[in-house]
Each structure stands twice: as structure tokens, then as C-alpha cells.
Amino acid sequence: MTARFEFKLAATDGRARTGAISTPRGQIRTPAFMPVGTAATVKAMLPESVAATGADILLGNTYHLMLRPTAERIAALGGLHKFMNWPGPILTDSGGFQVMSLADLRKLTEEGVAFRSHIDGSRHMLTPERSIEIQALLGSDIVMCFDECPALPATDKAVAESMELSMRWARRSKEAFGERPGHALFGIQQGGVTRELRGASADKLVEIGFDGYAIGGLAVGEGQEAMFGVLDYAPDMLPEGKPRYLMGVGKPDDIVGAVARGVDMMDCVLPSRSGRTGQAWTRRGQVNIKNARHADDPRPLDEDCTCPACRSYSRAYLHHVFRAQEMISGMLLTWHNLHYYQQLMAEMRAAIARGDFGAWQAQFHAQRAEGDIEPL
Amino acid sequence: MTARFEFKLAATDGRARTGAISTPRGQIRTPAFMPVGTAATVKAMLPESVAATGADILLGNTYHLMLRPTAERIAALGGLHKFMNWPGPILTDSGGFQVMSLADLRKLTEEGVAFRSHIDGSRHMLTPERSIEIQALLGSDIVMCFDECPALPATDKAVAESMELSMRWARRSKEAFGERPGHALFGIQQGGVTRELRGASADKLVEIGFDGYAIGGLAVGEGQEAMFGVLDYAPDMLPEGKPRYLMGVGKPDDIVGAVARGVDMMDCVLPSRSGRTGQAWTRRGQVNIKNARHADDPRPLDEDCTCPACRSYSRAYLHHVFRAQEMISGMLLTWHNLHYYQQLMAEMRAAIARGDFGAWQAQFHAQRAEGDIEPL
Ligand SMILES: [Zn+2]
Ligand SMILES: [Zn+2]
Numbered sequence: 055m056t057a058r059f060e061f062k063l064a065a066t067d068g069r070a071r072t073g074a075i076s077t078p079r080g081q082i083r084t085p086a087f088m089p090v091g092t093a094a095t096v097k098a099m100l101p102e103s104v105a106a107t108g109a110d111i112l113l114g115n116t117y118h119l120m121l122r123p124t125a126e127r128i129a130a131l132g133g134l135h136k137f138m139n140w141p142g143p144i145l146t147d148s149g150g151f152q153v154m155s156l157a158d159l160r161k162l163t164e165e166g167v168a169f170r171s172h173i174d175g176s177r178h179m180l181t182p183e184r185s186i187e188i189q190a191l192l193g194s195d196i197v198m199c200f201d202e203c204p205a206l207p208a209t210d211k212a213v214a215e216s217m218e219l220s221m222r223w224a225r226r227s228k229e230a231f232g233e234r235p236g237h238a239l240f241g242i243q244q245g246g247v248t249r250e251l252r253g254a255s256a257d258k259l260v261e262i263g264f265d266g267y268a269i270g271g272l273a274v275g276e277g278q279e280a281m282f283g284v285l286d287y288a289p290d291m292l293p294e295g296k297p298r299y300l301m302g303v304g305k306p307d308d309i310v311g312a313v314a315r316g317v318d319m320m321d322c323v324l325p326s327r328s329g330r331t332g333q334a335w336t337r338r339g340q341v342n343i344k345n346a347r348h349a350d351d352p353r354p355l356d357e358d359c360t361c362p363a364c365r366s367y368s369r370a371y372l373h374h375v376f377r378a379q380e381m382i383s384g385m386l387l388t389w390h391n392l393h394y395y396q397q398l399m400a401e402m403r404a405a406i407a408r409g410d411f412g413a414w415q416a417q418f419h420a421q422r423a424e425g426d427i428e429p430l
Numbered sequence: 431m432t433a434r435f436e437f438k439l440a441a442t443d444g445r446a447r448t449g450a451i452s453t454p455r456g457q458i459r460t461p462a463f464m465p466v467g468t469a470a471t472v473k474a475m476l477p478e479s480v481a482a483t484g485a486d487i488l489l490g491n492t493y494h495l496m497l498r499p500t501a502e503r504i505a506a507l508g509g510l511h512k513f514m515n516w517p518g519p520i521l522t523d524s525g526g527f528q529v530m531s532l533a534d535l536r537k538l539t540e541e542g543v544a545f546r547s548h549i550d551g552s553r554h555m556l557t558p559e560r561s562i563e564i565q566a567l568l569g570s571d572i573v574m575c576f577d578e579c580p581a582l583p584a585t586d587k588a589v590a591e592s593m594e595l596s597m598r599w600a601r602r603s604k605e606a607f608g609e610r611p612g613h614a615l616f617g618i619q620q621g622g623v624t625r626e627l628r629g630a631s632a633d634k635l636v637e638i639g640f641d642g643y644a645i646g647g648l649a650v651g652e653g654q655e656a657m658f659g660v661l662d663y664a665p666d667m668l669p670e671g672k673p674r675y676l677m678g679v680g681k682p683d684d685i686v687g688a689v690a691r692g693v694d695m696m697d698c699v700l701p702s703r704s705g706r707t708g709q710a711w712t713r714r715g716q717v718n719i720k721n722a723r724h725a726d727d728p729r730p731l732d733e734d735c736t737c738p739a740c741r742s743y744s745r746a747y748l749h750h751v752f753r754a755q756e757m758i759s760g761m762l763l764t765w766h767n768l769h770y771y772q773q774l775m776a777e778m779r780a781a782i783a784r785g786d787f788g789a790w791q792a793q794f795h796a797q798r799a800e801g802d803i804e805p806l
Contacts, residue, residue, distance in 0.1 A: 095751055095758045100738065123725065123750040131728050131746050139742040349499065352507050362476065366515040370507050371470070374499040378469045381757060385476065 072406040088321040108396030117152035125191035133193030145196035182226035199227035213246035238265035256291035266297040289316035329388030348373040361393035448782040464697040470514040484772030492525035501567035509569030521572035558602035575603035589622035614641035632667035642673040649678040665692035705764030724749040737769035
């Protein structure tokens with residue numbers, strides 16, 4: 055524990071890095087995967103179970119929480135950590151991405167975004183200042199700048215103008231944040247898939263000065279090749295001594311490729327969302343538990359996995375409870391998926407520390423290429 | 431542990447009894463409440479959490495399991511205990527009640543009930559012999575006779591004829607069950623709300639001879655007064671040295687009234703079903719967590735309850751996650767409700783053992799009469 059927010063690199067292997075972020079609420083081992091707790095819960099999980107998978111930090115969504123139950127209510131109840139029974143670090147997004155993808159009747163101006171709630175149609179306004187205020191009310195440990203992310207494909211001009219707006223908002227976010235010892239503010243690099251714009255965005259953010267830097271505007275449908283193309287240069291534009299956070303990523307092979315390119319933090323709804331739709335992620339790739347091949351299969355999902363779903367249940371059981379639409383289906387598969395994701399992060403941290411991340415990556419891809427175990 | 435099925439009374443207080451059933455899979459402390467695991471899961475709970483609430487035994491449903499995933503499949507996978515990861519005792523119903531309430535195109539004959547599955551329309555036949563076979567395939571520790579329960583209101587003649595049919599089926603069930611050391615077969619008393627029919631049914635069952643006796647045909651809409659009217663005499667018609675099981679009961683005050691009248695075992699979907707619809711049962715009565723009065727309430731559901739929902743969350747949180755339709759709402763409220771029910775059983779067992787069950791009942795009713803805590 056520490057009173058300050060602090061990032062220390064412990065080892066690098068090629069461009070891959072491992073280290074730890076210290077916060078007053080505990081340490082975040084990097085590379086870190088952050089499960090998403092949209093509405094003050096990681097869906098289908100108790101927070102102590104999320105911690106048991108190895109997660110050090112959760113992500114909370116400003117857009118959802120400001121609408122319901124509201125940031126003011128959470129603040130009055132003692133903050134988001136107490137509200138949702140998660141004592142560890144929490145990162146909150148700024149609402150910028152979700153307001154553009156979920157809200158109704160959006161109107162974007164220099165000031166911010168006016169919109170109507172997708173829940174009850176009520177009118178709201180998000181600005182850099184209001185986003186930072188909400189994140190402070192929630193008690194977030196890592197606060198994100200309010201930014202704008204253009205829908206792709208977009209013209210170079212549109213991407214450039216959007217990036218410039220986000221940089222002006224980044225400056226306003228920094229001013230609104232002020233000094234909050236033990237809490238961190240992260241800037242968000244934009245610029246689409248254009249190297250020059252990514253560079254200009256990084257320069258602007260560094261000039262303003264942040265505790266960490268996110269890579270935004272990726273994982274929005276551009277595909278893995280385009281994303282890796284940007285990650286081939288974008289992380290290195292950001293300060294080496296600060297954490298680099300790739301927002302909204304991703305599938306296991308996206309995550310491994312991002313870590314290989316110098317990313318320290320990621321978040322994604324995929325492992326929990328997949329868990330509720332009968333999709334399991336394993337070291338041998340994806341398993342669709344709905345498939346009839348599992349109906350009589352007494353074997354666990356992954357015999358090497360130590361999660362409760364794999365330790366105590368057969369594929370036949372997981373298949374049955376999914377078909378019967380029982381809640382335990384989502385509970386067990388989400389647990390497995392989050393466990394697998396954290397296992398992946400732990401293995402990468404160890405491999406980078408040992409200096410054989412290249413060999414580890416080769417094994418990761420070889421296991422996936424084998425595919426799922428043969429049907430009985 | 432024991433190799434035999436055995437019931438020992440430890441103490442009585444008035445007509446109330448406490449004791450224990452020994453089975454090869456563990457002890458069942460009585461009076462016992464059995465959570466319902468319809469489709470091989472107690473909805474919204476992991477089995478280790480059900481055990482943590484204090485449950486010694488679960489109930490499984492023959493009708494649901496024979497249709498999906500099928501008893502033959504569960505047997506091939508090693509039985510219901512292994513399938514659903516519940517090592518303790520399991521009681522299975524016979525399917526008789528559910529086939530009459532859930533299946534399509536039912537046809538009742540002396541032989542049994544022909545019907546179509548409510549899931550996929552497939553044709554099936556349940557007879558005493560088939561019901562006992564299914565329960566053996568599942569590996570049930572306590573097997574129930576296949577019986578017929580007429581929908582009320584019914585004429586005396588219809589109730590009498592139905593009871594006579596159930597008694598003929600009870601004899602066929604006994605013959606089909608044979609000798610299965612360590613496993614028990616329970617007969618089911620029928621006869622509606624007619625004392626003479628209840629007496630005749632009990633005599634017939636005792637003549638056949640069972641390891642325990644259920645009181646069937648109650649909790650089907652007759653109301654608490656009529657049910658208690660039957661319980662004023664029906665349990666005493668059954669052998670003192672065998673467990674008495676009241677099927678499908680009930681609300682907390684139904685349960686307390688049944689125990690006071692000599693019942694040893696009960697089951698009901700109510701605590702888990704209520705948990706999924708935002709209803710909590712507490713020592714102060716029922717709490718509707720949906721109600722807006724809870725939106726800002728930092729207090730736990732019940733400050734004296736030690737379940738995870740009460741220990742770690744506010745009413746405001748429980749209200750929020752119910753409104754947001756998050757799975758954790760059903761998970762936490764089901765846990766609380768099952769915990770409360772088991773707490774109730776433990777308190778009754780202790781009070782009967784101490785010989786002050788009357789005083790305990792008075793306090794139980796007094797606390798409920800107070801109602802929920804005042805809004806803030
Ligand atoms: Zn697993
Ligand atoms: Zn509780």
C-alpha cells in the first residue's frame with residue numbers, strides 16, 4: 055500500500071513490459087486485465103469471486119452510473135467501492151464513448167454532449183468538467199479524460215478535427231481534476247489509424263501531463279490487423295514511465311498482441327458477455343457450450359483450469375444448464391472466462407519477467423491452433 | 431455417517447419434534463427445510479453457497495429432469511449428486527404433481543399418466559414403476575411414491591377416488607422400489623381436507639410400510655386456515671418413529687405452524703423464487719426491495735442477518751441492482767432468503783430441544799407484527 059499513485063516497471067522483454075501500479079487501494083500488477091462492472095456489478099459474479107480470479111482492478115461506466123443510480127446517490131452512500139463491495143482500485147471511463155454509442159438524440163458541441171437517457175428519456179449534458187465531477191463523486195481511483203471518438207470509417211479531416219477537440223477536452227479535464235493525491239488522471243490518445251495524428255495527439259497529452267495514457271479509438275470495428283498496425287507505433291509515442299491503457303480490448307489473441315506491443319492495461323466486456331451466451335474461452339480457443347456434442351461429455355471444459363466451473367462440473371452439465379436457461383450457466387461460464395483471462399495475464403507477467411515472452415507467445419498460438427479436445 | 435437410512439427423534443415440545451435423519455450421504459437435521467433444485471440447480475445459487483446457508487438436503491424434480499437432460503443421461507454421467515455437484519442427500523419428487531400442473535395433453539388412467547412435454551411436445555408416460563425407475567437412475571436418497579393429487583375444489587367422491595388410486599399406486603411404487611439399503615421410500619398421504627379420507631389413506635400406507643410419510647395434497651390453494659385444520663390431525667395419523675414431510679410448504683409462518691403440528695420436513699420454491707422477483711423474507715416480515723423507499727437507504731436488509739447480502743450491501747444497492755435487472759440481484763436475495771429460512775429451522779430445532787418452542791413462536795409472531803424498519 056502507498057498513499058500515492060505510482061507505476062514501476064519491473065522488467066521488459068522486447069516491447070512487452072511488466073510491473074505494478076501502486077495505489078492507496080492496493081497494487082495493480084501489469085499487464086492487467088480489468089473486468090467491466092458496468093452498473094456497479096460485474097454481471098453474474100459476486101465481487102469476492104472476481105477477486106478470486108486474480109483481478110486487481112475493475113472498470114466502472116460513468117454513463118450508466120450517472121443515469122442509474124446517479125453519481126450523487128452513490129457519493130451519498132459512501133462511494134462506488136463501498137456501494138458495490140469492491141475495496142480494490144476502480145478505473146472509470148469518462149462516458150464519452152458510451153454516450154455516443156448508447157444515448158438518444160445526441161448533440162455534440164465544443165462544450166460537450168447533450169443527450170437523452172436510453173433508460174427513461176431524461177435530458178443530460180456531459181462535458182469534461184461534469185465527467186470529472188461524476189468520476190470524483192464515484193470515488194474512482196483512475197479517472198479518464200472526457201473525449202470524443204469518431205465512428206469509423208471517417209475522413210482524415212473528421213478524425214483530425216475530432217482528435218483536436220478531444221485534446222482541448224483533455225486540457226479542460228486536467229484543469230477540472232486539479233490535485234487529488236492518490237488518484238490518477240489518464241489522458242486518451244486519439245487519431246484513428248493515422249500515424250501523424252497519433253503522434254500529434256501524444257505530444258499534446260504529454261505537454262498537458264497525465265498520470266497514465268490510454269490509447270483510444272481502437273477496437274471499434276477496424277479489425278485486428280489495423281489495430282496491431284497502430285499498436286506497432288502508438289504505445290512508443292507515450293512516456294515509457296507511465297502506464298499505457300488500451301481501451302476496450304479484447305479477445306485473448308488481441309490481448310497477447312497488445313502486450314507484445316507495450317500495452318500495460320486493458321478492459322473488455324467480452325469474457326463476461328460471452329459467459330452469458332454460452333461461449334467459453336480456453337487455452338485451446340473458443341468453446342460453444344450450446345453445441346450438442348457436449349450433451350453427454352463428462353469431461354470438464356478445460357482439465358487444466360482450476361476455476362469452479364472446470365473443477366466441479368462436466369461439459370454435459372454446463373450444456374444442460376445453458377439449454378435450461380438457468381442462471382448458474384452464466385455464473386459458471388463468466389467465472390471460467392474471467393479466470394482464464396486473469397490466468398493469461400499472470401502467465402504473460404511471468405514470461406516477461408523471465409525474459410522468454412517470445413517462447414510463451416509461440417506456445418499460446420500453438421495451443422490455440424490445436425483447437426478444442428476431440429468429441430468423445 | 432451411516433450405511434442405513436435412520437430417523438431418530440431427539441426431543442419433542444408439545445407436538446413439535448426435533449431429531450435427525452441419518453443417510454449414507456450425511457445427516458438431515460429436523461425440522462428440515464429443503465431448497466428446490468428443479469433442473470439440477472437451485473436457481474441463482476452455487477451448491478456450496480446453498481450448503482453455506484445451512485441446508486442439509488435438496489429436492490430435485492423428476493418431471494423436469496426426465497425431460498431434460500433425461501434420467502438416463504444423468505445416470506450415465508454418474509448420477510444427480512455428481513452432475514449438479516451436491517454431495518449431500520437429495521429427495522426427488524415422483525413427478526405426479528408436476529405432470530398434472532405443467533405437462534400438456536395429460537391422460538390419466540389406472541396405469542399412470544400419459545402426457546406431452548411442455549418443452550418440446552414429445553410424448554411420455556409416467557407410471558409408479560417408471561417414476562421409481564427414474565428416481566433410481568437419478569440416484570435419489572429419498573424417493574417419493576407416484577401419486578395423484580386432484581385439483582381443489584373437488585367433490586368428496588372425486589377426492590376419495592383419487593386417494594384410492596394413489597394408494598394403489600403407492601403399493602406398486604413399493605414393489606417397484608424393492609430393497610435399496612441406504613435409500614428411503616416415502617408414502618404420500620392424500621384425502622384432501624376430509625379427516626376420514628386422511629385416516630383411511632394413512633392406514634393404507636402404514637399397512638404397506640414406508641421409511642417416511644409425506645402429507646400431500648395441501649398447499650394447493652386451500653389457504654392457511656384449511657391447511658392448519660388438516661395439520662391439526664393428519665401428522666398424528668402417521669407413525670411417530672418415521673419422518674413426516676409436508677410437501678410444497680411454504681411461507682415462514684406456514685412453516686412455523688407446520689412444525690408446531692408435528693411436521694419434520696418441508697420444501698418450497700418460495701425463498702428462491704421470491705429472491706428473483708425482488709422479495710426478501712426477514713424476521714420482520716416481507717420486504718419489497720423494488721420499493722422506492724429503499725433507493726437511498728444505506729442500511730442492510732436485516733442488520734442481524736449474517737448472509738452476504740446483509741453483511742456487505744445496502745438496501746440502496748439491492749434496490750439499484752434489481753432495477754437494473756442485474757443477475758447479482760437474484761443471487762444476493764436468493765442467498766438471503768435461503769439463509770433466513772435455514773436460520774428459522776435452526777432456531778426452531780434449538781427451541782424444541784430447549785423445551786420453549788411456545789415462547790419462541792410468540793417472539794416469532796411478535797417480530798413479524800412489528801413490520802419492517804421505518805424508512806429514513
Ligand atoms: Zn475453468
Ligand atoms: Zn441476509
